[in-house]
Amino acid sequence: MILFFKGSKNIYYAVDSNKKINNADNKKLSWLFGNAVYLDKNILKGYFIGPRKEMITPWSTNAVEITQNMGIQGVERIEEFLKTENKNAPFDPMLQAFYKDLTEDIFTIDKKPDPTIYIENIKKYNKQEGLALSDDEILYLNEICDKIGRKLTDSEVYGFAQVNSEHCRHKIFNGTFIINGKEKKDSLFTLIKKTSKTNPNKLVSAYKDNVAFIVGPEVEQFAPETQDKADFFIVRDIDTVISLKAETHNFPTTVEPFNGASTGTGGEIRDRMAGGKGSIPMAGTAVYMTSYPRLENNRLWEVKTTPRKWLYQTPEEILIKASNGASDFGN
Structure with a gap:
């Protein structure tokens, strides 16, 4: 069964449950959605934008887990929908769908899987x-x-x-090269590693984790005196190491900018925290390089070039959504 709640402004929540929700749990859900109003209806009339029925969002996964921790039984999916004035409202077709009315079957998937394709050539x-x-x-x-x-x-x-x-x-990068019939001693990767081996300077660690570290300054650390039990916080001087790492996330960000940039940021945070015995992310930066976004019509250098048809997202969409995604995950 589907329950509908009316949130702030034009936000609506749809709750999919495999059992009837009692009044006490209804009140909990209302509180969870920011004191949303429960709508005792089987159908909501109007135009809505929401997630594709085939794709359970990460937001839904978190929301369902919260309901379980609150003691609400039977909730299988919760999704957020935005009510729009008409069917011409913009939305992301990669992740979202347009709905004419919200009904009991908004999460029902009736598609049949495609037949197995065998590759002849x-x-x-x-x-x-x-x-x-x-x-x-x-x-x-x-x-x-x-x-x-x-x-x-x-x-x-x-x-x-x-x-x-x-x-x-890394078949090529780490592979053996035979040039003019002669096998080379070093791979491309080995040649790159030689630089740090020959001139380590202040390098502490490289090519051992998915991040490298150099010698950092001595700093004051405010932390528990011991980490194996509850203890008082003290200030002490510690030697630090520093990493500054960059990573491209081009294709995922091109296909779905928000989540592509989010996971790019998340991967960077993961790599830092997994370096050595573990480290702490301090700050993140993001750089975006796209074709001309064509935000205005009076830029001569953009007008001179014929715009192309974009396969996934436009430069403007990438710049806006990727920035939001990187910031959202990096907080």
């Missing part, structure tokens, strides 16, 4: 999908087909391409 499929498989990898996959007695599916070939990509394996 892996070499052709590789080029068609831009998987960047090498000739050796294509040969290997064809041998697998012969070995198991069937063609590989599209998901199998695609999955293989991802886990064996340069990003994951």
